Amino acid sequence: MSKRFGTGQRMVALDGIDLDVRQGEFLCLIGPSGCGKSTLLYMLAGLVAPNAGTLLMDGEPIAGPRRERGLVFQEDALFPWKSVAENIGFGLRVRAAAGKPEEEIRATVSRLVRLVGLQGFEEARPGELSGGMKQRAAIAACLATEPRVLLMDEPFGALDMQTRGILQRELLQIHETIGRTTVFVTHDIREAILLADRVVVLSARPGRIKSVLEVPLARPRWERVAGQKEDYLAFEQRLRDSMESDIAAAADTVPSTVVRQ
Amino acid sequence: MTDAASGASGGTRPFWVRIYPVVLALLAWEALALLVDDPLFLPRFSSVAATFWSMLTNGQLLDDTAASLSRALLGFAVAFVLGVPLGVLMGWSRRWDDFWSLLVSFSNPIPKIGLVPLFLLWFGIGEQSKVAVIAASALFPVLINTYNGVRAINPLWIWRARTVGVGRFEILWSVVLPAALPSIFTGARLGMALAWVILLAAEMVSARSGLGFRILYGQQMFETDVVFAGLLTISLLGFAFDRLIIFLSQHVCGWHFRLGQHDSPTERT
Helix, strand or coil, X not given: CCCCCCCCCCCCCECCCCCXXXXXXXXEEECCCCCCXXXXXXXXXXXXXXXXXXXXXXXXXXCCCCCCEEEECCCCCCCCCCCHHHXXXXXXXXXHHCCCCHHHHHHHHHHHHHHCCCCCCCCCCHHHCCHHHHHHHHHHHHHHCCCCEEEEECCCCCXXXXXXXXXXXXXXXXXXXXXXXEEEEECCXXXXXXXXXXXXXXXXXXXXXXXXXXXXCCCCCCCCCCCCHHHHHHHHHHHHHHHHCCCCCCCCCCCCCCCCC | CCCCCCCCCCCCCCCHHHHHHHHHHHHHHHHHHHHHCCCCCCCCHXXXXXXXXXXXXXXXXXXXXXXHXXXXXXXXXHHHHHHHHHHHHHHHCHHHHHXXXXXXXXXXXXXXXXXXXXXXXXXXXXXXXXXXXXXXXXXXXXXXXXXXHHHCCCHHHHHHHHHCCCCCCHHHHHHHHHHHHHHHHHHHHHHHHHHHHHHHHHHHHCXXXXXXXXXXXXXXXXXXXXXXXXHHHHHHHHHHHHHHHHHHHHHHCHHHHCHHHHCCCXXXX
């Protein structure tokens, strides 16, 4: 599988991005605030169109959002009027799911609830959950439609250190058991090293690819990364060096345009 | 969540905390009327209550209420059926917004009571003119609140739906409508309140029945207690319908109207 980007140079845009995402890999996009890494992810999702160049998935141009590419957002995007179970099952009850039998949906939802450890909270509304639980539900909701590619936009960015650590490990476990192509945006170096097979370092505005580094740590990693400490530290230094030069960048640009028809 | 039925701002506080000021006000009324000692100017509450009771038992009040209620509800229903879809479409589609926005902005500030003479010319003295003026009044709060509710939708909700393949029309009822529902309820509350105001005014201008007519008639007959009994009825009706809408909103969108109460950032003493 390959994807190609090459985007034009508007003010805050990405510039000359050329990148292949390999099947089954965990790819982290890392860079300073405002480098366009989230925009790149939304372009992969098909929600934002490039000004120039093309994005391909399996040789087909990405023309809009598709069920085969699932997205987990930076902040909570759960529907507050639906319960956790209804949120997770949402993608299975829409018309595009082509009338999946209700029993099957329920089985999938309860399997996912267990996978992300939300047993007992199936009927809770998002407003009654903590930040960590909301992101667990968001990940489960994304997995429900069985997308071939998972796109994650700093899903743990708003969480406290401890919760973040727990969820990182759970995500690793999920990735290492279901093994699905994942593109993960972060600005946390350690998060990138822990999760990724490859780390793509983007420069500050305009976002360009500075380097693409292979993470030299063996999998599975979710049990312990210990024993690879030397490799870990050496790689962390390499990554830091690559990022260091322009880490001072301006405000974050979350795409906040209200979407209309 | 135990306070679902106790009103918008009630919380779990006991009922009497909010009822005793009403009792105090009625007692003050009674005392003041005794002091003034001029039933034409200010009848005592007890005599208004007696008049209210006799009007209720002889059926007159029920007839007037039925006439007013049917006008108010019909007018409100027309406003709701027009206002919600138009508000959703304007909020959702730029083309609809462009077409309607100035038309709405220019017609909103027209005092709708000023339309009564016009509607009398158009529809005659019957029910239509009154229903029309109520509909024209309640339309705007319903429409504008629906519109604002749609405009304020978290764009991530839309994106999330689109990434699981929800199409352009499906998104309207699966995301946009439920997300805007709290605002629609707010619009309905305001529209309903306005419907009572306009109803009274319209009935005073042209009607042979209804509470507005009864109040005006009481004034012409120098029966001040009938005027007060009519006002009391309106107050009770308006209150009951407001509570009904609150009750519905808390049951249909409990996620919005109930959760907020518990994590209010300002703790009141």
